Amino acid sequence: MKTPLRILVLFLTTATALAHEGHHHPVQDSATKIKEASPDTNAKYAQINAAYTATVKAIFQNKCFDCHSTHTKFPPYYSWPIAHQLIDHDTQEAKEHLGMDNDFPFAGHGNPLEDLEAIGKETRDGGMPPWRYTILHSEARLTAAESEVIMKWVNDSVALLKVGGS
Numbered sequence: 622m623k624t625p626l627r628i629l630v631l632f633l634t635t636a637t638a639l640a641h642e643g644h645h646h647p648v649q650d651s652a653t654k655i656k657e658a659s660p661d662t663n664a665k666y667a668q669i670n671a672a673y674t675a676t677v678k679a680i681f682q683n684k685c686f687d688c689h690s691t692h693t694k695f696p697p698y699y700s701w702p703i704a705h706q707l708i709d710h711d712t713q714e715a716k717e718h719l720g721m722d723n724d725f726p727f728a729g730h731g732n733p734l735e736d737l738e739a740i741g742k743e744t745r746d747g748g749m750p751p752w753r754y755t756i757l758h759s760e761a762r763l764t765a766a767e768s769e770v771i772m773k774w775v776n777d778s779v780a781l782l783k784v785g786g787s
Contacts, residue, residue, distance in 0.1 A: 654726045654728075654732065654733060655726065662782075665781050665782055665784075666725060666726050666733060669733075669737075669774075669782070670724050670725040670726075672774055672777065672778070673724060673774060673778075674724060676770055676773075677771055677774045678724070680763070680767045680770060680771060681721055684750070684761050684762075684763060684767070685721060685749070685750070687712075687761070688711060688712050688715035688750070688754075689716060689718075689719050689720060689721045690720065690721045690722045691722055693712055696708075696758075698757075711754075716728075716729075717729065717730065718730060718731075718739075719731075719736060719740075725778075733782065734782050734783075737775050737778050737782070738775075738779065740775055741771075741772060741775040741776070741779070744763065744771045744772055745772070749763075
């Protein structure tokens, strides 16, 4: 194996191992989050989900679902040795943190408020998609307009959930 390729493989595997600082959290599905919530909170989730499906879901389908859902469109290089393993690891990790298959509330390790706050932080900071993904998938980067739509939904949703202490 040539030295530049070795360096690339080492870098990619190290970056994967360090993703999320190695934290592993219990994963809850959407149905469990709804089942455990009060009727008032579930009404808020329904309102947030209606806004999500009307304004944000299409953005997430185009930009996030390859890693955060079971609707992954694998790239041509998926069959390459090492690439296959890295992609499988990254998509599994992404779905554990935030699984978007069943609308809002999302599956994952956080509660719905934490999920919204994390989406807001990643959108503001430009943390998603990870830069090593955008090296080969520049179309996955959020545009300013998309970020604005997501941030409005996040801010409105967080405010709604915080009303009455939910």
